[in-house]
Amino acid sequence: MTARLLDGKALAAQVRDGLRAEVAALADAGARPGLAVILAGDDPASAVYVRHKEKAAAEIGVLSRVIRLPNDVDAATVRAHVDALNADAAIHGILIQLPLPASVGDPRPLLERVHPDKDVDGFHPVNMGRLALGEPALVACTPAGCMRLLASAEVPIAGRHAVVVGRSNIVGKPMALLLLGANATVTICHSRTPDLAAEVRRADIVVVAVGRARLVKGDWLKPGATVIDVGMNRGDDGKLCGDVDFASAQAVAGAITPVPGGVGPMTIACLLDNVCRAARRALGKDQP
């Protein structure tokens, strides 16, 4: 068997095309969606991610503003920027690019300072809590993108066994909650899971987000399983690769996301979707 490719690049382009008309309509109604990104420090990967976000926003008419702060910035300065953006009616979404430099200390108080209605990353405890309760929420972009990939490929979720490898607040936990919300039976695996291969082998859907190059092998998979690879690593061979060993997995899986061109583009498309959602909500609130 050769797995069907889940083409995130094509789906993301489709999502962005759909949003373009919505952005124009919101702009006509006086709420052109606006995204502000706080980029602190000189992490090269973060600089690349933020450039991609700016470009994607501009392409569909979303206003984007990047606040660049030095490597030795303190928490009070970042907090003051967040407060100003919370109060700025032209900005509907605020994103603090992670990781923040060490000079800032614990990032959590800053992430919690972002108003939940502008939290387009879905990292605020209010949004995570709403997601856990099954209430409408701004949902973290990468797991939201994974769900859209599954929906677009018409992968059945209800009643299926989903295994999420990785328990990060950004991907693993919200991913598990989304799959649970779609009525999957969900197992969350992590570094202390004794027999990871055995857990993965039970999965109809496996989502891997651990940041370890080619960790999951083809012979760990149930034949026909759907594999969503969130990883983005540089392998020993210097090539960009995911957390799944694509060559061996492709021969066993029913469907699989490539790296690059799978989950990555969906993250940005879902970020823009969240900005539009926040703008729509702000417009609703402005109306009498």
Ligand code: GUN
């Ligand atoms: N750094 C790596 N991924 C992300 C993300 O999804 N959001 C933010 N804010 N920072 C990140």
